[in-house]
Each structure stands twice: as structure tokens, then as C-alpha cells.
Amino acid sequence: QVQLVQSGAEVKKPGASVNVSCKASGYTFTKYPVHWLRQAPGQSLEWMGWINPATGNTKYSQTFQGRITISRDTSATTASMELTGLRSDDTALYFCARGGIPLWAYWGQGTLVTVSS
Amino acid sequence: DVQMTQSPSSLSASVGDRVTFKCQAGQDIKNNLNWYQRKPGKAPKLLVYGVSNLDTGVPTRFNGGRSGTDFTLTITSLQSEDTAVYFCVQYNSLPYTFGQGTRLEIK
Numbered sequence: 001q002v003q004l005v006q007s008g009a010e011v012k013k014p015g016a017s018v019n020v021s022c023k024a025s026g027y028t029f030t031k032y033p034v035h036w037l038r039q040a041p042g043q044s045l046e047w048m049g050w051i052n053p054a055t056g057n058t059k060y061s062q063t064f065q066g067r068i069t070i071s072r073d074t075s076a077t078t079a080s081m082e083l084t085g086l087r088s089d090d091t092a093l094y095f096c097a098r099g100g101i102p103l104w105a106y107w108g109q110g111t112l113v114t115v116s117s
Numbered sequence: 118d119v120q121m122t123q124s125p126s127s128l129s130a131s132v133g134d135r136v137t138f139k140c141q142a143g144q145d146i147k148n149n150l151n152w153y154q155r156k157p158g159k160a161p162k163l164l165v166y167g168v169s170n171l172d173t174g175v176p177t178r179f180n181g182g183r184s185g186t187d188f189t190l191t192i193t194s195l196q197s198e199d200t201a202v203y204f205c206v207q208y209n210s211l212p213y214t215f216g217q218g219t220r221l222e223i224k
Contacts (some may be wrong), residue, residue, distance in 0.1 A: 044215045044217050102163060102170070103163075104153070104163060105152070105166075
């Protein structure tokens with residue numbers, strides 16, 4: 001069965017970086033994009049970007065351009081999302097989700113990132 | 118960015134009722150819209166993709182529809198386990214954008 005398992009919760013200070021990983025199993029990793037989304041407290045979900053695991057090509061939301069890097073390790077069937085220059089309003093639950101058709105039928109369990117001094 | 122306006126923001130209904138959620142797109146998004154269900158502490162669950170296609174295992178009491186730039190998700194014969202937040206997302210153009218969500222409470 002398709003599974004996306006994310007790394008654990010993180011607490012970071014303002015200005016730091018965070019790296020969240022997403023281990024995929026149960027399907028051919030290189031056949032489907034991996035998207036990253038987040039939901040801040042009291043806010044709607046927000047799409048951050050995606051990666052094509054086959055090519056490494058990425059597309060990012062303008063909101064995060066310059067601060068986000070999505071990468072993949074095909075041998076480990078893992079996608080990762082790094083966000084730099086963390087601010088308090090980056091405190092959120094971060095998700096990875098499988099792309100393709102249908103979009104986001106499979107999700108990771110979420111990773112809570114807390115930014116606090 | 119495509120604005121997605123979802124209504125109502127919350128809804129209270131009884132078991133067996135029929136309820137409808139609406140998302141209005143700010144421009145033509147064709148059939149590139151999905152509906153998701155979100156329960157506390159859980160990742161979102163895909164219910165309907167491409168406006169009206171039920172994901173695998175989703176009960177047939179869920180129905181999606183479209184009229185122009187207006188999209189609906191209807192639950193016929195509400196069940197107690199349907200308590201959740203429901204939201205739409207358009208994937209016609211980047212960045213993908215979301216409705217604000219409708220909180221459904223079962224009386």
C-alpha cells in the first residue's frame with residue numbers, strides 16, 4: 001500500500017533552517033511528483049512546491065521562492081523540503097503528498113515545525 | 118492567483134440530512150478541482166477529484182458537481198462520521214489554491 005512517512009517534529013529558532021523528509025513506499029517513486037504543503041494555525045492549507053523525482057525538476061510557490069529547496073534521493077525513495085530564514089509565521093504543520101492523477105490522494109502524516117525564540 | 122471562495126464557513130445538520138458546500142472560482146478552472154475532508158489530527162483525505170469522480174472507497178453519498186465557475190460537494194444522508202472540515206482546491210494553474218474550508222457539525 002502507498003505510504004508517505006515524514007520525519008518528526010522540529011523546534012527551531014528564528015533565522016534557522018528546517019529540513020523535513022518524506023519517505024515513500026508502495027509505489028514506483030519516480031513515477032509521481034511529490035508536493036509539499038503546509039497549514040499554519042487558524043489558516044487554510046498552502047501549497048509550497050513540488051518535485052519530479054524522475055528528473056529532479058522543481059516548481060515553487062512565489063511565496064517561498066528563495067527560501068525553499070525541495071530535493072529527492074531516488075535510491076532512498078525520499079523527498080525532502082528545506083525552508084531557510086525561518087520566522088514565527090512559518091510555524092505550521094507541513095505535509096508531503098503524492099501528485100499525479102488524482103492529485104494528493106496520498107499524504108504524509110504531517111510534521112509540526114515550531115519557530116520560537 | 119486563482120481565488121477560491123468557499124461557503125458556508127460552518128454548517129450544523131442532523132444525521133440523514135442532505136448538505137451542500139460550495140466553492141466559487143475567480144476564473145475558469147475547467148474541471149481541475151478536488152474536494153477533501155479533514156478530521157482533527159489527521160491528514161486530509163481525498164473525496165472527489167476532477168469535480169465529480171469519487172476516490173476509491175469513498176461512499177456514494179458524496180457527490181461533486183459544477184456549473185461554470187461554481188463547484189459543489191453534496192453529502193446526501195449525512196452520517197455521524199461525516200463531522201469534519203471540507204475544503205476544495207483548484208489545480209488548473211499554479212499556485213494551487215484552496216477554499217477556506219467548511220466546518221460541518223452533526224447535531
